[in-house]
Amino acid sequence: MVSLFEHQDSQEFFERAYSLLMAEADRGCVLLGVSMLDEELTTMFKSRLLKDTSKSLKKEIFDGKGAFGTLSAKLDIAYVCQILPEDLVNCMHCLRKLRNNLAHQASPFTIQENSETIFNILNKISSGNLFVGIANMSGELVVQAFLQKIMDTSHPLDEGKKLFESQEEAISYLEQNDELKTTLVEKKIKTMFVIGIACLGALIIFHREKHLSMIENKA
Template sequence: MSREREKTTVSIEEYEKVQTVLNALMDQLASQLPNESANRIKEIYEFRSSILGETDRGAVLMAAAFLDDKLKGLIEKRLVQDRKVRKRVFDFNGALGTFSSRIDFAYLIGVIPKNAQKDLHTIRNIRNQFAHHAAPLSYDDEKVKGLCNNLVFHGVLETADAGSKFRRSVMGLLTHVTLAFESTEAIEAHPDFSIPDRAGAYQIVSKVFTDVTGAEYPLKHEHESVGAR
C-alpha cells in the first residue's frame, strides 16, 4: 500500500511545516525584487495568513477594506499629483469616496480590466451581505454562495467551495492591483490656459456697434479703464 493511500489526515504541525516552507519560498522570491515591490508582495502574503484565522464575516469585511485601500492607492498614483484636490475627491462625500465609485473609476481610466471590475463589485456585494445582516452568516448562505460562484479571479475549478473561491479571488485581485501599481504612472497636470488678449475683437465689435447705432458701445466699461476713455 502506498504512503499516499495510507495517509488520510495531516496534523497541525505538518500544516505549520508546509507554511514555513512556503514562507521561505516567498521570502526568496521577494529578495529578488526591489525593496518597495518586495514589501508589497509580503504585505499581500501576510494579509492572506491573517484572514485564514478569521470568521467568514471577519474575513470578508477585512478583505473588502484591504482591496478598497489598495484600489485607492492605485488610482491616486495615476492621477495628477495635487494633494489638496485628491483629498477632497477621496473624502467620504467626494466623487471617489466609496468603494463602488473607485471600482468604476479605476476601470474607466484603464488601470484595471473589465473582469477585475466585475469581481471587485461582486466582492463589494458580498461585503454588504455580511455588513448589513446582524444574524449569523457564512459562505454557505445561498445568496453569499451564489455571489462567490460569480467570481472568476480564483483560478480554481467551479466545484471548489464558496469560501475558497472568495479567498483566492481576493488574492488574485490583490496581486493584479499590486502589479498594476508597479506599472502605473501619474498623469501630468495640464498647464494653465493662457488667456488671450481680446482687445482686437472688442474694438471691432465696439466700432460696428457705434457705426450702426451712433451710440457708445454699452460694454465699453468692461474693456477700457476710465483713464483710457
C-alpha cells in the same frame, strides 16, 4: 499563478491578507477582505497624483464625499479610464454587493453556506484559469497545514513518540475520518476566499504598475 505575485507589493499584500483574514470569523473575513481591496484601489489612484499634490487636496478627493470616496466610484473610474479590465471590475463589484448585504444583515453568515455565491464571484475573472489556481493552492495549503500540525503531535500513550510515524500514515488516517475531512473542506473553502482576495489585490497592483509604465513610456 506564481508570476502574479512577482511584485514586492503583491507578495506583501498576500502575506498580510492571509494572516489577517484567516484569523477572522467568516463575516469579518469578507468585510475586511473587501476593505483591503478598497484600500489597494486608493493606493493605485494615489500613485497617479502629481507629487506636489497637497494633503488637503488628497483628502478632499478621497474623502467619503469626494469623487473617489466609495469603492463603487473607484471601480467605475478604473474601468472608464481603462486601468482595470471589465472582468476584474465586475468581480469586485459583486464582492462589494456581498459586503454591503452583510453589513446590513443580522442573521448568521458562513462562507461555506455561501460558497456557491463566492465561487461564482471569483470565477468572473476570465484570464489565466485563476479560479483553478486558487482552488489548487487552497487545497495544498490546507493539507500542508494539517500534516505539519499532526506530524508534530505527540502520542498520548507513548511518551517521546509522535502520533504518526509518516505522512502516509497521517493521510491514511485523514481519509478514514469523515468528520476531520468535513472540517478540512470547510477550511479549504474559506482559504479559497482568502487567496481569492489576495489574487484580486495582486491583480490591482499588476494593472497599477502596467499603467504607470505606459505613462512613463509616453513621457
